[in-house]
Amino acid sequence: MQLINALLQANTTAVATATGTAADYFPIGIQLLFAIGFVAVMIGGSHLLGPKRRTADKLENFTSGIESHGTARQPMAIKYFLVAILFVLFDVEVIFFYPYAVNFRDLGWQGFGEVLLFVSFFLIGFIYIIKKGALIWED
């Protein structure tokens, strides 16, 4: 019991120093203040100092020189949506590579094999959506 208590104490202090206190966040706070201040000064400065000429042409949305027409709230082809959903799915799966990348050397060939297995499951899903025609753009 004594030993466990001693261990507990030791580890608590060790981890406590490792995680740090509020004082360690001081530089981050400074940086945050500086960033906000910089942006505020720049926007405010250009707003105050810059000349203002409000004409109809200037107030129009800039769309690469092409005349804009209609609003953005129009129904779009469902295909965009399908691609977006598939992108979300396949994109987020990549998250599992992060732990692997960190322990790349320790895991060795066995880890590599398992990642290959993971990627192959990925590919199976990808082949499936291609075969199902989910990515065909033209009707």
Place this chain on the structure above:
Amino acid sequence: MNAIILSVIIGVVMMFCSVFVPNKNSYRHIASIGLVLLLAGNIAEMHGFSLFHINTKGMLSYDNFGLFFNTIAIASTLIYVLLSGRDIQKIGTYVAEYFVLIFFVLCGIAILSSYNNLLMLFLGIEILSIPLYILTGSDKRNMMSNEAALKYLLMGSFSTGLMLMGIALIYGATGSFNIEVIHAASPQQGANGMSELSVSFLEIMGMLLLMVSIGFKVSAAPFHFWTPDVYDGAPAVITSFMATIVKVAGFIAFIKLFDARMLGTSVETNKLIGVDWKLLFAIIIICTLLVGNVTAVFQQSVKRMLAYSSIAQAGFMLFALFSMNDVAKEGILVYSVAYSLATIGIFAILVKMKDFTFEGYNGLGKTQPVLAFTNTIFLLSLAGIPLTAGFFAKFFMLESAIKTGTYLWLVIAAVVFAAISVYYYFRVIQAMYFKAGDAAVVEAPTMSFKIGLLLLAAIIIYFGIFPQALLSWFYF
């Protein structure tokens, strides 16, 4: 392990069948073959023959109870596909995918029956739920199906959020996701720099949130309100699957989670603050039985009545959690078989009906005698009439509660509610035999369908006379 991996592999194979096999009629045969393979794989594992040796670091643990439950779930699914395969085909155009999703649900069930770590509980519940959201909405042009899918999705992900919060709090209090560690851990002074009181408070809050979220999944009152709408809106074939196999799997997860927690005294004595779990479950059981049985009496549609009746049956299954002794564990296995088989049978007949109201069943005894006869046996089993499997299921549950020696009023209340349930089950039987009318079926049932129904009824009566036959497999 066999069941988890094989179900995924067969699911993926079926996925590609949808691309390479053009004949839509063949999918259900492929699914049946896949289920037989899966069943064989699981039974092989019960006899100590494992195809895959993967070190899961104690995240999954295989005991007889879980494996036997897997066998029950897979066998029920096989019966379900054999009986209702044609109707699954009729839901929509993506026939193979429906079967694929069923296989993925089975994978979730296999994880839930063997998890030993809260991460696996979470993954199992999600692997089980996400395919079900899709299956609920599979009738794409039907507004009711859409609505049911959206409701199920919102409620399901909400309860997932609650569950995750519970897991996070438990992790904060005990420092582990492993169930055995969690139940063994007593709060220690100075954990995370918090006082002992707040640590045990975190842990209790976590367990309560977990209880609420799994209560959502098994539709225990007062977390049941999504059930009638979702079961009513989903295509009837899918409701059959959701109300039986999936719901029972939720109970297995529930039991595994609270197994160690309920064994000790009713109030946790080693904690500074504790919850009287027995009293809590007793209240939930009473609410569930009350809501399920009383509301079912007033329903006009048989499908909606069955949804409420599934809530009522969940109340009985909760007795296993309440008493949590050996009888309860045997009882939940018998209950899951009796309830699943009877409900699958009733839904298989319901799908064939043109009109889902009670009036739609008028005179079925004359027009389709085989359907009416088997339907009667299934309903009697659900009501818990002797000589059917349902009787022993309820009997085991109540016996386990009596053995705990406390809360006898709960047992008496359960018997009263079982008597109420006889009323609405008998309304269907009354409509079939004693009311004039010509119950219309969508299409004439085939000979094999009738034989299947008769076999299912025979199984139910067999287990009603020899309930030990089922349990002797369990101990083999």
Place this chain on the structure above:
Amino acid sequence: MPIQYYIALSATLFCIGIVGVLTRRNAIVIFMCIELMLNAVNLLLVAFSKMQPVAAATNTAARNAANVGIDGQIFVFFIMVVAAAEVSVGLAIIVMMYRNTHSVDVNFLNRLKN
């Protein structure tokens, strides 16, 4: 920083999520509130996993101090991935709903009442 701040922050976010789910009427906003709940949990898990001295003491001292509580962070990855799967299914269902009713208001969901 003491753990209580993290618990308070994530509990606040979680409650905002719950209130949103219970009060909002737009299916997509409800879905965003659910995501907020999940992210509150992620935050809490990461905070707990970083401040996990108990596990280190009760398990063997041989466990590498850097790896203490790493399982909490791995759990966060799983939550993210599962949430993505849920979102893709959920958005698909909402789009299906929209194509049929031209609305994402959950007040429209009243066909299934008695």
